[in-house]
């Protein structure tokens with residue numbers, strides 16, 4: 001059987017793995033590449049498979065970088081089931097509809113911009129086309145195991161520019177990734193070639209010998225097809241269509257998902273409904289069985305609300321995420337201490353606390369912690385504005401799915417507590433309300449999306465607070481390279497907002513202990529479960545561990561430590577195909 005690493009290979013977005021056996025073809029995750037334009041252009045390369053021949057898509061969780069290309073693949077001809085937990089299905093609906101809508105909006109904005117700046121638009125198109133070609137070449141070099149050309153390699157380097165802890169579609173679009181392509185490039189090109197061939201062989205020359213036949217030349221020319229790189233990859237309507245294929249699965253219940261492939265979903269402790277997927281695979285009927293484990297995104301042990309990642313004990317092949325290779329989160333107690341201290345300082349200064357936060361997972365956790373700190377009397381109960389429509393909808397989904405909570409949170413719910421709500425919270429619905437927050441009586445707190453200041457409502461608050469010494473911006477998630485969030489975190493003295501240079505006079509603080517991902521010790525602890533006192537060659541001891549979903553630096557730091565656990569470690573290239581025996 002063959003495993004194709006179609007995304008999240010030496011990068012942290014675009015998770016997509018194609019498993020081909022002698023009897024079936026399935027996809028594990030179908031995520032969108034996010035980040036700068038060079039990363040997003042990867043969404044537009046031709047699909048590496050014919051979607052009509054796929055038996056199923058198995059989805060680990062609802063973050064856009066894991067589910068974002070599903071509507072595209074469905075539109076291209078996939079008709080099979082998309083299996084995910086009930087929590088993931090509800091969250092994915094939210095994420096995919098939002099993504100379709102944002103892509104349509106972005107596409108319209110691009111059209112308007114191009115009409116106003118025709119000269120610059122042409123140069124931009126040439127650049128995008130070159131990036132697309134470099135991406136296709138990089139993918140092909142991965143498939144064939146050939147070294148990429150310098151251009152394609154440079155593209156790969158440029159595009160690996162950020163690790164996203166919990167990306168949202170808003171951040172992706174605002175970061176300039178734009179909507180991805182109408183995925184018909186391959187089909188259109190094939191059609192063009194086929195037609196060209198037909199034309200070339202079927203037209204009789206009309207000119208005499210030695211005379212140029214312009215008509216024939218013209219008709220024999222294969223039309224150059226340029227995909228419209230600014231068209232939405234899919235629309236909100238396509239997203240709605242794709243939801244029909246979703247089928248709910250329960251944690252721990254094994255099901256046959258395709259001929260010879262049995263899948264079990266186990267709690268990954270990352271966001272609501274997130275799963276580790278364990279596959280029992282027979283390449284051919286009656287042949288030997290292999291166990292494949294896909295970690296998905298692994299959560300942080302001890303994080304509130306949801307359960308811890310499920311420990312695993314045996315596999316033949318493991319695909320493990322590596323986002324935080326080489327990094328250790330500060331202890332939870334320290335994270336709580338910094339949060340409490342920051343809130344107290346804001347209260348004393350009669351200031352404003354702005355927490356940029358991802359809508360799904362992080363916002364719920366921050367609200368949970370603030371609620372707990374107020375209950376414990378550790379912070380004053382400042383008013384809290386929740387300014388993210390998506391986060392509010394995600395919180396509603398969390399409230400409906402108490403079955404996914406950890407014991408502590410479930411006990412709180414059963415005793416009548418509402419840990420997903422802060423006592424003095426104000427849920428902001430429209431833009432007018434969002435803008436009115438600036439006139440509210442201080443001190444107060446705002447939690448707003450998105451988490452890396454690349455777009456969303458948080459940017460409006462940043463405009464008001466950036467040069468206000470009584471304001472504090474508190475980062476609680478990973479800030480990708482090149483983002484405004486990262487610049488501020490690294491101590492920028494000035495930033496450009498709306499084309500103006502603004503001084504940074506507000507206080508900047510960061511906490512890493514609220515990450516939705518396991519840190520390096522967490523990843524190693526989870527992986528060591530597969531060793532279980534056995535040695536290479538023993539039953540259940542992995543033949544190979546693939547490190548995926550990580551940037552090259554963290555992967556290089558993690559790999560030798562995983563090797564030290566006794567495993568044969570491999571870091572696959574983008575589009576690499578590995579045969580599993």
Ligand SMILES: [Zn+2]
Pocket residue numbers: 061063066165166270297
């Ligand atoms: Zn995730």
